[in-house]
Amino acid sequence: MSDRFTSLPKKKEEISQALKIAYNSTFELFKKKRTHCHWNNNTFQDLMEHLNRQAKSHFVPAMSSELETLVEDFKKLDQFLTQQNCSCCAWETVRHDILVVMDYFIRMTRPRRRHV
Numbered sequence: 001m002s003d004r005f006t007s008l009p010k011k012k013e014e015i016s017q018a019l020k021i022a023y024n025s026t027f028e029l030f031k032k033k034r035t036h037c038h039w040n041n042n043t044f045q046d047l048m049e050h051l052n053r054q055a056k057s058h059f060v061p062a063m064s065s066e067l068e069t070l071v072e073d074f075k076k077l078d079q080f081l082t083q084q085n086c087s088c089c090a091w092e093t094v095r096h097d098i099l100v101v102m103d104y105f106i107r108m109t110r111p112r113r114r115h116v
Contacts, residue, residue, distance in 0.1 A: 022101040023073045
């Protein structure tokens with residue numbers, strides 16, 4: 001795991017803080033304007049639709065305010081990318097870091113199995 005993710009919280013209750021760290025890291029990476037790879041716009045739209053379906057299927061009512069905040073944050077990120085004339089391939093730059101953070105969230109929120 002990248003060294004910038006060492007400050008992620010260790011408790012399930014602190015996930016909203018981790019989401020904020022992830023969002024800020026993503027935003028900072030987009031600001032670097034490293035868009036060396038080609039990203040197919042159709043593939044990008046498919047990814048966005050898949051993420052939207054996945055988010056809706058994993059909706060947790062207790063976290064609704066945190067999810068609303070996250071949605072607003074990503075709307076701001078989308079506006080930033082549009083204003084900066086970034087292409088859809090900007091997502092490729094941060095894809096790996098997003099996956100690392102999301103994997104961490106999944107492991108933190110998954111119920112632990114008890115070995116018998």
